Amino acid sequence: MGSVNLEKAMTIHDVARELGVSASTVSRAISGKGRIGNATRDRVLQYIEEHGFYPNAAAQSLAQSRTNNIAIILPEVKTLADMPFFHTCMYGVEEMAQANDYDMLVVITNGRELRPLERLIQNRKVDGMILTRTYADDFFARYLKKKQIPFVTVGQVEDQDIIQVDNDNIGACRELVSVLFSKGIKQIAYLGCSMEQTVNRCRYEGYLAGYAKAGKAVQSEFIYTALNNEAMVEMAVDELLKNQVDCMLCQDDYICDEVIRCLEKEGVDVPGQVKVASCHYSRLLDHYPVTVTSLKFDIMDLGRRACRILLDSINGREVPIRTLLDYEVILKESTK
Amino acid sequence: MGSVNLEKAMTIHDVARELGVSASTVSRAISGKGRIGNATRDRVLQYIEEHGFYPNAAAQSLAQSRTNNIAIILPEVKTLADMPFFHTCMYGVEEMAQANDYDMLVVITNGRELRPLERLIQNRKVDGMILTRTYADDFFARYLKKKQIPFVTVGQVEDQDIIQVDNDNIGACRELVSVLFSKGIKQIAYLGCSMEQTVNRCRYEGYLAGYAKAGKAVQSEFIYTALNNEAMVEMAVDELLKNQVDCMLCQDDYICDEVIRCLEKEGVDVPGQVKVASCHYSRLLDHYPVTVTSLKFDIMDLGRRACRILLDSINGREVPIRTLLDYEVILKESTK
DNA sequence: CTGAAAGCGCTTACAG
C-alpha cells in the first residue's frame, strides 16, 4: 500500500544520531534558517549529500503549512483546437515550477463545477493556483479570491484586485488592424465565435481600437461575433464576399482555418480577391498553400511568467497586479 | 506565506470536542476503518457535512505514508505534433484520478534527465506514476522499477515485469494492411520517421504481420523508417512514385500530413494515382479535400485505463501486466 | 551556536 519501499527512508533523526548532533541542527543546516555554525552546517550538508537524505515532503508540509505545490486549472476542451494554447502555457508553468522546486498539479474543469478546485483547497494540497481561460466576471476567480488563496489568472478578468498575466491581445489586434489599413485595405471584417471569454473581448476591442486609430467608422454588417459552427462561418463568409469586403480578420486560428477552407472550397483567391488574417497564430495555419498573416505570442513564456508571479505572490514578494506580454505581427502572403 | 487563510482550519479535535467524543472516533467515522457504532458514525458524519470539515492532506500523508497523488510523465515535445496524443491521454488520467480522489501532478521531461522524477520520489510526493512515451529499453522505467515505485507505462517496454497499457498498435496495423490488400492493392509502402519509440516499432511490426498474413513478401525498397524531416519525406515520396507503388502507409498523422501535402504539391491524385493511409488518426488529417483512411484509438480511455490500473496497483489489487486496447479501422476516400 | 521539547493534524495498535 502507498509507497512500497522496503527499507524505511532515512529521517532527520538518523542523520542527527550519526553525526552526534540534534535533529534541530540538521533541520537548520538544511533549511538555512536559524543560526548555525559553519563547520556544523558543512558537516551536515556533506553527510546528507553523500548518503542521499531527502526530507519527507508531507512532514514538511505539516510543520510549515506549505506544500510546494501549485495547481494549474485547465479547461475541459471539446475540440482540440484550444489545446495548444493551454498546453503550451502549462509547459511554461511546469518549467518555472520545477526551477523553483515546486511541483505542478493539473486539474481539468468544465468551467462550472467547483468541486475539483474545492478539494485541492479544502485539503490544502497546493499553495496557489493558476487559472487559465478567464471570463469577464469569473466564477472561479471569485471563489479563489473569497477563499484567499494566492492565485493568478492567465487572461484578464474585470476585478482589478486580481493578479493577471496576459498577452497584450488588445494592443496586438489594434496594431494588426492599423498595419492592414496602412496597406491600403478599405474595410476589415471581424469573424469571431463567442464573446464569452475575455480573450475574445480583448481581440474585438483591439479591432475597434484599430478602426478608431485609423479614423474609420466600423460597419456593423462586417462584424460577426457568434459563429458557433462551420455552417455559420460559411454563411458569414458568403455574405462578406457578396458585400465585397476587403479583408477578413479572424478571431483565432480555428475560425481562420474554417474561413480559409471555406474560401478554398468556393475557389476564392487569397489574397487576390480577399485578404485574410488571424488574431492568433498556430500550426493550423501552416496547412495552406497560402501563408497566413497573424499575431504571434510567446505562450511558453506566458506560462513561465504567470508561474513566476504566482510563486512571488505565495512567498510574499511584491508582484505587479497586471502584466501584459509582447506580441509579433507576422505579415504573410494572405494579406499581400 | 504558504496558505494565507485567516481563520485556522478546523481539525479533527475541534469536531471531537464539539461532539464530546475522541479524535480517534472522528477519524474512524471518516475513514470507515476500525469498529464504530452506527449512531456515533452518523453523528460525526453529519456534523462534518454541516460544518464543512476537511482533513489536512499533509497530516494524512504523514500518518499513512500515502499522498493520494499520482504523477504523469509527459515528454517535452519540440513539435506540437505529438501533443494531442499525450494531452488527451492526460485528460483521461485526470478524469479517473479525480473520480478516485487522487490528484495528478504532471512533470515534463526530455527523456534523459532523471531529476524531475527523482525529486518526486525522494520527497515522497506521489504514490505512483504513469510513464507516457516509452522506449524498448526504457531508462525511466528501469529507474522506477529499481526504486520499487508503483508505475504503469502507456506504451510498451521490453521488460515483461512492468505493467503496461497500450493501444493495440500491432493488431491495428496488421488489420489495416490486411484490409488494404483485400481491396486489391498490390504493394504497400511504409513511411516512418524513427524506430526509437516502441509505438513506432509496433506499427512497423503490424505492417510486417499484415504482409505475412497476406502471404506476400515485403520489398525493402518500399520501406522507410528514418524520415526525419520534410525533405526526406519528399524524397521518399518521389522515389515511391517512380517505383509506382500502390499505397503509402504512414507511421502517424504527422508523416501522413507531410506526405499528402507533398502529393498535393506535385499534383498527384489521391486515391487515383496512389492511395494513402495513416497508422494514427488526428485532426491534422481533416484538412484535405480528400478524407484519409486511418486507425483510430480512444486515447482518453487509454489514459483512464492506465490510471485505473495504477490506482489498483497502488492499492494492492490484482492488475493485468499487459492491457491492449481496441482500435477502429476507418476507411475513407484516400484508399478508395 | 545548539538542544530539548512542543507542535503540526492526522492514524492506529493497544487496552478496556
Add this chain to the structure above:
DNA sequence: CTGAAAGCGCTTACAG
C-alpha cells in the same frame, strides 16, 4: 464500540 497514547518526520520558539 471507544479512548488515551504513541507515532508519522519535520520545524521552531524557547532556553541556555
